[in-house]
């Protein structure tokens with residue numbers, strides 16, 4: 176097919192969603208991915224869990240690792256009060272280009288800082304470049320083998336402080352065994368598993384919420 180899946184997702188947003196209405200963007204993507212083509216958005220079921228954690232944390236500064244088409248970026252940003260923002264990292268330039276347009280369509284561009292690049296390269300520069308002191312919430316949804324090294328890097332860079340919440344997607348499917356073992360056995364985290372399903376399917380998956388307890 177000539178167009179890419181992210182391009183077809185953007186088309187569905189432009190056809191079905193209302194400019195400036197984040198909920199209509201979310202609904203359009205979920206409908207397309209459930210009835211036309213599966214795609215690796217966090218989806219509506221795990222998305223509701225993400226919403227509840229965002230509302231509970233009321234974060235001022237959010238880091239999202241893995242933007243893809245911006246679906247979870249829009250879910251998070253739509254719940255943020257004025258002055259709060261989400262910095263989202265995307266390594267794949269094609270995904271980033273689509274995500275920018277999806278985020279713009281939702282009208283939330285003022286609450287989002289989309290950075291093209293790899294987590295390992297950007298995390299050490301977060302304090303200096305974005306004036307971030309520490310993150311209130313980190314949503315991990317990028318390459319699954321990067322969850323653990325990036326968590327350790329965030330700790331080393333002082334970007335995780337007492338009370339910071341890590342929320343990880345796909346801890347069952349595709350799975351992140353080394354990350355799970357780390358946050359569940361570390362005395363510095365209080366971890367809990369939210370059982371759900373892989374987006375748009377009946378397969379099991381879930382989110383792991385881990386609160387940093389301090390050193």
Ligand SMILES: O=C(NCc1cccc(CNc2ccc3[nH]ncc3c2)c1)c1cc(-c2ccc(F)cc2)cc(O)c1O
Pocket residue numbers: 215216217240241242243264265266267292293294295316317318319321344345348349373374
């Ligand atoms: O693998 C996944 N997502 C990550 C991902 C995947 C591809 C490309 C990128 C490129 N983006 C990227 C990379 C490195 C980066 N470093 N810093 C930022 C950053 C950004 C990211 C995934 C897979 C499945 C899944 C697939 C198949 C299946 F059968 C079941 C389940 C479901 C999901 O919900 C998933 O999230």
Ligand SMILES: [Mg+2]
Pocket residue numbers: 215216217316344345
């Ligand atoms: Mg995911």
